[in-house]
Amino acid sequence: MVGDLPLHPPSGGPPPRDKLGEELVIDVRGLTKRFGGRTVVDAVDLGVARGRICGFLGPNGSGKTTTLRMICGLLIPDAGEGTVLGQDLRTRRSAIKARVGYMTQKFGLFSDLTIAENLEFFARVHGLDRRGERVAEALEKLGLTSRSDQLAGKLSGGWKQRLALAACVLHDPEILLLDEPTAGVDPQARREFWEQIHDLAAGGMTVLVSTHYMDEAERCHEIAYIAYGRMLARGSIAEVVAGSGLKALLGEGHLPDGTGADRLAKAIEARPGVAMAAPFGTALHVCGPDMAALHEAVAPWAETISFREASPSLEDVFIHLMRGAEDNSVVVSQ
Amino acid sequence: MSATALQRIGAMVFKEVRQMLRDRGTVGMMLVMPLMQLMIFGYAINNDPRGLPMAIERGDNSVFARSIDAALRNTTYFKVTELVESPGAGEAMLQRGEVQFVVTIPPDFGRDLVRGTRPQLLVTADATDPAATGNALGAIGDAVATALGHDLIGPLAARGQSQGPVDLVIHRSYNPEGITSHNVVPGLLAIVLSMTMVMLTALSVTREVEQGTMENLLATPLRPFEVMVGKIVPYLGIGVVQLSVILLAARFLFQVPFAGPLPLLLGATLLFMVTSLGLGFTLSTLAQSQLQAMQMSFFYILPSVLLSGFAFPFRGMPGWAQTLAEVLPTTHFIRLVRGIMLKGWGLVDALPEMGVLAGMLALLGFVAVRRYQDTVA
Ligand SMILES: Nc1ncnc2c1ncn2[C@@H]1O[C@H](COP(=O)(O)OP(=O)(O)OP(=O)(O)O)[C@@H](O)[C@H]1O
Ligand SMILES: [Mg+2]
Numbered sequence: 001m002v003g004d005l006p007l008h009p010p011s012g013g014p015p016p017r018d019k020l021g022e023e024l025v026i027d028v029r030g031l032t033k034r035f036g037g038r039t040v041v042d043a044v045d046l047g048v049a050r051g052r053i054c055g056f057l058g059p060n061g062s063g064k065t066t067t068l069r070m071i072c073g074l075l076i077p078d079a080g081e082g083t084v085l086g087q088d089l090r091t092r093r094s095a096i097k098a099r100v101g102y103m104t105q106k107f108g109l110f111s112d113l114t115i116a117e118n119l120e121f122f123a124r125v126h127g128l129d130r131r132g133e134r135v136a137e138a139l140e141k142l143g144l145t146s147r148s149d150q151l152a153g154k155l156s157g158g159w160k161q162r163l164a165l166a167a168c169v170l171h172d173p174e175i176l177l178l179d180e181p182t183a184g185v186d187p188q189a190r191r192e193f194w195e196q197i198h199d200l201a202a203g204g205m206t207v208l209v210s211t212h213y214m215d216e217a218e219r220c221h222e223i224a225y226i227a228y229g230r231m232l233a234r235g236s237i238a239e240v241v242a243g244s245g246l247k248a249l250l251g252e253g254h255l256p257d258g259t260g261a262d263r264l265a266k267a268i269e270a271r272p273g274v275a276m277a278a279p280f281g282t283a284l285h286v287c288g289p290d291m292a293a294l295h296e297a298v299a300p301w302a303e304t305i306s307f308r309e310a311s312p313s314l315e316d317v318f319i320h321l322m323r324g325a326e327d328n329s330v331v332v333s334q
Numbered sequence: 335m336s337a338t339a340l341q342r343i344g345a346m347v348f349k350e351v352r353q354m355l356r357d358r359g360t361v362g363m364m365l366v367m368p369l370m371q372l373m374i375f376g377y378a379i380n381n382d383p384r385g386l387p388m389a390i391e392r393g394d395n396s397v398f399a400r401s402i403d404a405a406l407r408n409t410t411y412f413k414v415t416e417l418v419e420s421p422g423a424g425e426a427m428l429q430r431g432e433v434q435f436v437v438t439i440p441p442d443f444g445r446d447l448v449r450g451t452r453p454q455l456l457v458t459a460d461a462t463d464p465a466a467t468g469n470a471l472g473a474i475g476d477a478v479a480t481a482l483g484h485d486l487i488g489p490l491a492a493r494g495q496s497q498g499p500v501d502l503v504i505h506r507s508y509n510p511e512g513i514t515s516h517n518v519v520p521g522l523l524a525i526v527l528s529m530t531m532v533m534l535t536a537l538s539v540t541r542e543v544e545q546g547t548m549e550n551l552l553a554t555p556l557r558p559f560e561v562m563v564g565k566i567v568p569y570l571g572i573g574v575v576q577l578s579v580i581l582l583a584a585r586f587l588f589q590v591p592f593a594g595p596l597p598l599l600l601g602a603t604l605l606f607m608v609t610s611l612g613l614g615f616t617l618s619t620l621a622q623s624q625l626q627a628m629q630m631s632f633f634y635i636l637p638s639v640l641l642s643g644f645a646f647p648f649r650g651m652p653g654w655a656q657t658l659a660e661v662l663p664t665t666h667f668i669r670l671v672r673g674i675m676l677k678g679w680g681l682v683d684a685l686p687e688m689g690v691l692a693g694m695l696a697l698l699g700f701v702a703v704r705r706y707q708d709t710v711a
Binding site for chain 2: 069072094100108111
C-alpha cells in the first residue's frame with residue numbers, strides 16, 4: 001500500500017517502451033536544470049527499462065545528483081518532460097515519491113535515532129502494514145538485529161550505507177535511485193552491496209545508481225555517462241566502447257635502461273594521432289581514433305616494446321569523452 | 335485530512351519526540367529556563383527597590399524636624415544611615431555614592447513652619463538610575479506629609495493643609511502595593527514562550543536541512559504541511575509544561591492574583607504558542623544554517639523583551655517604538671496575560687488582542703507553507 005495516491009496516471013495511456021518493446025519505468029527527455037543562470041543539467045534524455053541496473057557515471061559536478069533529484073521529484077526541471085512509473089514528472093511528484101526509493105549521496109538518516117527507530121520511522125511514513133515484522137526482517141537481513149539499539153550516527157561508514165539502503169527499500173519501491181552508495185566503503189562490503197542490488201533487480205526493481213568506480217560500472221546492465229550536464233554516452237558497456245570510436249594499443253616490455261613501457265606515456269601522448277596514453281603498472285595503454293595512426297605513433301619504440309591491439313577500457317572511453325566535452329564547452333561559450 | 339496523512343504526521347511526531355527526549359540538554363534547558371527567569375525577574379530584579387541609603391542633614395532640632403526624621407526612618411524605602419550636622423557633608427556622601435538620598439532640613443525650619451512662611455525641605459537624589467529613585471521620591475513626600483500631619487494640630491492645622499505635597503502621591507491601580515513580581519511574572523510567560531517556541535522550531539528545521547535529513551524526508555510521501563504539524567505538536571507539549579511551571583510559581587511562590595478565567599488564558603496561550611511556532615517556521619525557511627536561525631531568533635527575541643512592555647512601560651516609549659512593538663506577537667500576548675490575570679479580563683475584553691494574534695498566525699502560516707517547499711532547491 002502506498003498511501004492515498006492513485007497508482008496509475010489519470011490519463012492512463014500506454015506505458016512508454018524502448019526500442020525492444022520493453023516498458024520504460026524511467027522515461028525523461030530534454031531534462032534541464034539551471035542554478036543561478038548556470039546550466040547544470042542540459043537537455044538530458046534517459047530511458048531505463050524495468051528490472052535493469054543502469055550505472056550513472058560522470059566527473060564531479062557533472063550533474064548526476066541533480067538529475068537523480070529531478071527524477072525522484074525533489075527538484076522541478078526548468079525544461080524537459082517525462083514520466084517516472086508512468087507518472088508525469090512535473091505534476092505527479094508526490095505519487096512518484098511514494099513508489100521510488102532514493103538513497104542520498106550524503107548520509108541522511110537521523111543520527112540521534114537508533115537503527116531500529118530509523119527504520120521504524122520510514123515504515124510509518126510510508127504507511128506500511130506489519131511494521132514491526134518488516135523492521136525486524138530488514139534488521140535480520142542487515143545482520144544488525146543485535147545492534148538495533150545503537151544510534152545510527154555511531155555506525156561506521158559501510159554500515160551507514162547498508163542501513164540507508166535498507167531504509168529506502170523498506171517500502172518495496174519499484175525504482176531505486178542510489179547516489180554514490182558505495183563511496184568510501186571497503187571492497188568486501190561493496191561486493192555484498194552489489195549482490196544485494198542484483199537480487200533486488202532480479203525481483204523486478206529498476207536501479208539507477210551513480211558511481212565513480214569503473215568496476216561498479218561493469219557490474220551494471222547498462223551505463224549512462226554525463227559530463228558538464230550533458231549525456232555523452234548511453235548503452236551497454238560494449239555499445240559505449242564501440243560508440244566512442246576509440247582504438248587502443250597495449251604496450252608491454254622493457255626499455256633498454258630496464259624500465260617499463262609505462263615510462264613512455266608522456267612522449268607517446270605528445271605524438272599526433274594519440275588521444276591519450278596511460279600507464280597500467282609497467283604496461284601502457286595508448287588510445288586514439290584511428291588504429292593506423294596509433295601504430296605510426298608508437299613506431300619509434302616498436303623495436304623494444306611490443307604493442308598489440310586491444311579494446312579500450314571503459315576508463316579510457318570516459319576520459320576521452322570528458323576531454324571532448326571540455327573542448328565542446330569552450331567552443332560553445334565563445 | 336486522510337488517514338494516511340494522519341499516519342505520516344504521527345510518524346513525524348513520534349520521531350520528533352524521540353529525538354527531543356534523546357537531547358537531554360535541550361529538554362533540561364527548556365524546563366530550567368522558566369524557573370531561572372522566574373528567579374531572576376521575580377526575585378532578583380526589582381523596579382521598586384527598598385532600603386535605599388539616605389543621609390539626613392539636620393540644621394534644626396525642632397519637634398517638626400525630629401518627626402520628619404522619624405517618619406523617613408519608618409518607611410521601608412529608606413535606610414537612614416547617617417545623620418550629618420555640618421552643611422555640605424551630605425552632598426559629599428552622595429557624590430561618593432555612599433548614600434542615594436540626602437534630605438536637608440534647613441536651620442530655623444520649625445520656626446518658619448510655625449510662622450507659616452513655608453520653609454524649604456531640600457531632597458537631593460542620586461538619579462543615575464531614574465527607575466530606582468522615582469517611587470522613593472514619592473515616598474519622601476508622603477513621609478513628610480504624614481509627619482507634619484501629626485504635629486500641626488490645633489491652631490497650626492491650617493499650615494498643614496498648605497504643606498500637602500499632592501503631586502508626589504503614589505497611586506497604582508491593580509497592584510496597589512506596587513509589587514514588581516505581580517507585573518513581571520505574567521509577562522515572563524510571554525517571554526519564555528517566545529524564546530523557546532520560535533528558537534526551537536527555527537533550529538529544528540534548519541538542523542534537518544543542514545544534516546541532510548530534510549532531503550530524505552522530502553523524498554518520502556511526507557508533505558511540507560505534515561512535516562510542519564509533526565514538528566509543532568511536540569513543541570506545544572513543551573510549551574504546556576512551561577506554562578504550568580510559570581502558573582504554579584505565580585500562584586504559590588509569588589502569590590500573583592489570578593482574576594480572570596483560566597480556560598481563557600489557556601486558549602490565548604495556545605494561540606500564542608502556535609503563532610510563535612509559525613514564526614519559527616518562517617524564519618527557518620529564510621535561514622541558511624542553524625547559526626543563522628539562532629541569530630534570527632535573537633533578532634526577534636530582543637525587541638520582544640525590550641519593547642513588548644515586559645521590561646519597560648509600553649506607554650513610556652516613543653511613538654515609533656510603540657508602532658514597532660505592535661507588530662510583535664509578544665506585545666499582544668503580554669497584554670492578554672496581564673489583562674486576564676491581573677485585571678480579570680473576560681472573553682469579550684480579550685477578543686481584540688486575540689484577533690490580532692489570530693491574524694498574525696494566519697499570515698505566518700500562509701508564508702511558512704508557501705515558502706516551505708517540497709523540493710530541495
Ligand atoms: N542547490 C544548488 N544550488 C546551486 N548550485 C547547485 C545546487 N545543487 C548543485 N549545484 C551545482 O550543480 C553542479 C552539479 O552538481 P551535482 O551535485 O548534480 O553533481 P554530481 O555529478 O552529483 O557531482 P559529484 O560526483 O561530485 O557528486 C555542481 O557544480 C553544483 O555546484
Ligand atoms: Mg553527486
